[in-house]
Amino acid sequence: MATVYHAKNTRSMRVLWLLEELGVKAEIRSLPFPPSKLQPDYLSINPTGTVPTLVDGPVRLTESMAICEYLAAKHNSPMLVAPGDPARTEFVQWLWYGEATLMTPLSRIATVGRLERKGADIDAVIEDARNNAGVRLTALERRLEGRDFLVAGRLTLADISAGYPLHLVGLFGIDHLLGPRSAAYRERLRSRPAYQRAIAVP
Ligand SMILES: N[C@@H](CCC(=O)N[C@@H](CS)C(=O)NCC(=O)O)C(=O)O
Incomplete structure (x- = not known):
């Protein structure tokens, strides 16, 4: 199961929302905000100190929309408009x-x-x-x-x-x-x- 590092009212809501739309479970680790100040050990997961981060086996992504593209592609979702589609x-x-x-x-x-x-x-x-x-x-x-x-x-x-x-x-x-x-x-x-x-x- 993938892990998502999250903080309330941040861009990680995009990832949580997409997971809900996909019906895919993930382990959500909620962090205090800003994590770089309030939970500095998070910098070993994501050196930028920003949320979200997704860890899925060897995959580690720290851009919210890259995470969304990765998850939508992994789960064959029509929410990702694929190359070749007129839209x-x-x-x-x-x-x-x-x-x-x-x-x-x-x-x-x-x-x-x-x-x-x-x-x-x-x-x-x-x-x-x-x-x-x-x-x-x-x-x-x-x-x-x-x-x-x-x-x-x-x-x-x-x-x-x-x-x-x-x-x-x-x-x-x-x-x-x-x-x-x-x-x-x-x-x-x-x-x-x-x-x-x-x-x-x-
Ligand atoms: N482009 C990145 C931006 C990530 C980002 O800046 N996240 C903010 C929260 S919305 C953050 O964690 N800021 C904390 C900080 O800069 O220390 C993304 O889309 O994930």
């Missing part, structure tokens, strides 16, 4: 959008918001990141016109990728940045039993 190119675009485009300003809000230092400069950085997230979210709003899911007319890893930054938007109290289609899309993802089981893991 593949769009799938790759939206797979990266969730991590590379949406997570950039949201990670800034998370890391700067954790600093003990407060003040006008910090507020300005957070405000700029919020504005930037709002601009980046408009691409999602446009994409969802006439669509329930990002690609291929079904739930794919692209939705798992985008689902985490949308979770953070809620946690950060910036729901006003979501257009109506994006808000409805997030609800569609959140209402899935697999999502709810994953999000409940401590």
Whole structure:
């Protein structure tokens, strides 16, 4: 059985959610956050100190979407849009959008918001990141016109990728940045039993 190193409200929720969608069991090891400070022995598992990490026999992966691709391929899931599929190119675009485009300003809000230092400069950085997230979210709003899911007319890893930054938007109290289609899309993802089981893991 594979092992997943997890911390609540982090990108490891993508992996837990996918496992639930696949109906695949794994050993979940929950860590305090940030593990590099609160559980430094985790650095021997993942030298970057980030979560998630997946260990599956000789396989060790430390990128949430690489873990999702690995698991979806291993279990022959249609959530992975394979090379040769007409939807593949769009799938790759939206797979990266969730991590590379949406997570950039949201990670800034998370890391700067954790600093003990407060003040006008910090507020300005957070405000700029919020504005930037709002601009980046408009691409999602446009994409969802006439669509329930990002690609291929079904739930794919692209939705798992985008689902985490949308979770953070809620946690950060910036729901006003979501257009109506994006808000409805997030609800569609959140209402899935697999999502709810994953999000409940401590
Ligand atoms: N690109 C990586 C990013 C992993 C990452 O930065 N995880 C955050 C939590 S969402 C983390 O563990 N941060 C702790 C730290 O940087 O010390 C992924 O998708 O897994």
